[in-house]
Amino acid sequence: xxxxxxxxxxxxxxxxxxxxxxxxxxxxxxxxxxxxxxxxxxxxxxxxxxxxxxxxxxxxxxxxxxxxxxxxxxxxxxxxxxxxxxxxxxxxxxxxxxxxxxxxxxxxxxxxxxxxxxxxxxxxxxxxxxxxxxxxxxxxxxxxxxxxxxxxxxxxxxxxxxxxxxxxxxxxxxxxxxxxxxxxxxxxxxxxxxxxxxxxxxxxxxxxxxxxxxxxxxxxxxxxxxxxxxxxxxxxxxxxxxxxxxxxxxxxxxxxxxxxxxxxxxxxxxxxxxxxxxxxxxxxxxxxxxxxxxxxxxxxxxxxxxxxxxxxxxxxxxxxxxxxxxxxxxxxxxxxxxxxxxxxxxxxxxxxxx
Amino acid sequence: xxxxxxxxxxxxxxxxxxxxxxxxxxxxxxxxxxxxxxxxxxxxxxxxxxxxxxxxxxxxxxxxxxxxxxxxxxxxxxxxxxxxxxxxxxxxxxxxxxxxxxxxxxxxxxxxxxxxxxxxxxxxxxxxxxxxxxxxxxxxxxxxxxxxxxxxxxxxxxxxxxxxxxxxxxxxxxxxxxxxxxxxxxxxxxxxxxxxxxxxxxxxxxxxxxxxxxxxxxxxxxxxxxxxxxxxxxxxxxxxx
Numbered sequence: 001x002x003x004x005x006x007x008x009x010x011x012x013x014x015x016x017x018x019x020x021x022x023x024x025x026x027x028x029x030x031x032x033x034x035x036x037x038x039x040x041x042x043x044x045x046x047x048x049x050x051x052x053x054x055x056x057x058x059x060x061x062x063x064x065x066x067x068x069x070x071x072x073x074x075x076x077x078x079x080x081x082x083x084x085x086x087x088x089x090x091x092x093x094x095x096x097x098x099x100x101x102x103x104x105x106x107x108x109x110x111x112x113x114x115x116x117x118x119x120x121x122x123x124x125x126x127x128x129x130x131x132x133x134x135x136x137x138x139x140x141x142x143x144x145x146x147x148x149x150x151x152x153x154x155x156x157x158x159x160x161x162x163x164x165x166x167x168x169x170x171x172x173x174x175x176x177x178x179x180x181x182x183x184x185x186x187x188x189x190x191x192x193x194x195x196x197x198x199x200x201x202x203x204x205x206x207x208x209x210x211x212x213x214x215x216x217x218x219x220x221x222x223x224x225x226x227x228x229x230x231x232x233x234x235x236x237x238x239x240x241x242x243x244x245x246x247x248x249x250x251x252x253x254x255x256x257x258x259x260x261x262x263x264x265x266x267x268x269x270x271x272x273x274x275x276x277x278x279x280x281x282x283x284x285x286x287x288x289x290x291x292x293x294x295x296x297x298x299x300x301x302x303x304x305x306x307x308x309x310x311x312x313x314x315x316x317x318x319x320x321x322x323x324x325x326x327x328x329x330x331x332x333x334x335x336x337x338x339x340x341x342x343x344x345x346x347x348x349x350x351x352x353x354x
Numbered sequence: 355x356x357x358x359x360x361x362x363x364x365x366x367x368x369x370x371x372x373x374x375x376x377x378x379x380x381x382x383x384x385x386x387x388x389x390x391x392x393x394x395x396x397x398x399x400x401x402x403x404x405x406x407x408x409x410x411x412x413x414x415x416x417x418x419x420x421x422x423x424x425x426x427x428x429x430x431x432x433x434x435x436x437x438x439x440x441x442x443x444x445x446x447x448x449x450x451x452x453x454x455x456x457x458x459x460x461x462x463x464x465x466x467x468x469x470x471x472x473x474x475x476x477x478x479x480x481x482x483x484x485x486x487x488x489x490x491x492x493x494x495x496x497x498x499x500x501x502x503x504x505x506x507x508x509x510x511x512x513x514x515x516x517x518x519x520x521x522x523x524x525x526x527x528x529x530x531x532x533x534x535x536x537x538x539x540x541x542x543x544x545x546x547x548x549x550x551x552x553x554x555x556x557x558x559x560x561x562x563x564x565x566x567x568x569x570x571x572x573x574x575x576x577x578x579x580x581x582x583x584x585x586x587x588x589x590x591x592x593x594x595x
Contacts, residue, residue: 035572079548083548130496131548151571153568162454192543248520273552281555281564283550288509353544
């Protein structure tokens with residue numbers, strides 16, 4: 001069992017808690033009580049995504065190749081570009097999304113380490129997203145004949161399972177994610193909101209490019225609820241133009257700019273849902289009245305940013321678990337094994353099957 | 355600045371709001387709640403369901419508050435016996451063609467139609483007649499559409515078209531045969547749907563929901579316990595999947 005960042009700041013709402021309550025500890029306890037043997041954090045997977053994506057970005061930047069690079073962790077967005085702009089697919093990062101990367105590592109590295117037959121593992125992801133149910137079944141998301149992830153359930157479905165098991169969620173004690181893959185960084189937490197993936201990748205990319213441990217890690221320009229956020233950043237003496245868009249209408253605007261050659265950015269983050277994963281299609285449903293009176297996106301996103309601020313480690317490449325797994329198993333970002341397990345391919349897709 | 359303001363009276367309260375404000379929004383500013391159903395701020399403002407009707411003095415019939423703009427000197431009443439009764443009839447009509455299986459519906463307890471029915475004391479459905487019947491579309495890996503629970507509010511249609519720019523779903527046919535459908539009435543798996551699920555977030559009822567796979571997970575937990583016993587005995591490891 002693994003759980004995405006945006007789930008922990010929304011699950012409590014299904015039990016009458018305040019919008020944006022961070023219920024990570026209670027969620028883990030509930031999952032254990034439901035009978036899942038191991039509970040892991042998809043945020044660790046997100047740290048891998050950042051390592052691989054930042055590495056890919058730095059490589060592309062050095063060689064001026066397939067720029068701008070566009071993020072690929074939102075499966076609704078990936079299906080959209082495959083159907084509507086197949087000619088722009090080379091711009092898409094080849095990185096799998098965090099939970100797929102994590103699933104692949106569980107059934108390879110972790111299985112080997114613990115002496116478990118990967119074919120007997122059943123990996124379930126709790127996601128704020130329903131397109132992940134589709135992504136999971138893509139044939140590219142297999143390794144040695146096994147799907148990286150065996151089942152995807154939404155935040156709402158998890159809430160139903162907890163209610164069904166008659167667990168009093170609000171009163172639960174906190175628990176911690178299981179080792180050895182339990183520790184994640186602040187960078188990974190903000191994956192769940194628009195602009196977060198970009199900010200996380202930039203933290204790692206700027207350290208890689210400068211070779212320093214930079215203290216300026218907050219990129220305010222790509223935060224906030226706007227559908228399109230453009231910024232020009234100065235990284236390692238280089239001017240880098242970035243844009244973060246959420247909602248597919250906004251994605252279309254950016255894609256048209258790239259298609260017509262008007263775009264001069266190097267890095268683009270796109271999320272299918274307006275506001276990013278915190279507002280995903282698998283999140284607790286809010287009535288029309290609440291939606292018009294409360295900024296649900298902001299409350300959930302602020303909660304993720306506060307998890308980031310409180311984290312001991314805020315840059316993915318400084319996560320000791322990653323260092324260990326790269327050392328013991330994957331070698332380095334972009335290695336042969338990393339490519340095989342953590343990267344994927346895309347295909348042109350027909351809009352209509354008629 | 356003065357010219358941009360409009361003065362009106364809602365339920366006896368004198369209020370001043372910006373020109374171009376709807377009656378619904380003006381009432382909200384005066385802490386007066388008007389019930390809505392098809393309304394979704396900035397996304398679906400079409401005045402379709404008539405839940406938000408109010409009385410305006412000197413006017414025949416009701417005004418639809420979610421789309422009607424305020425006018426200088428307007429006198430509005432939001433909860434007269436006439437308004438309340440009309441809203442109850444509107445709900446009665448909607449429910450008369452709604453698959454009422456609330457006990458087993460995923461949205462029970464979080465359904466806007468159910469909440470309104472409770473609020474307006476709909477204890478009996480007076481209008482009985484033909485009911486539309488459609489097949490459930492559960493072929494996609496992500497979204498299930500149960501048309502018989504659809505109340506034609508169009509919130510999903512507006513979200514798909516305006517917010518996401520996709521337009522995978524739209525209303526077809528007229529009158530009693532109206533329904534939300536796709537190109538050629540295909541399953542969502544065969545059209546330009548991206549499975550983002552924003553339509554589900556917009557749906558006030560259980561007409562749209564995710565494909566449930568919780569039972570599969572629970573089933574696996576039971577079985578993996580069995581598997582882990584045998585795995586433990588063969589491998590000798592303490593871990594159990």
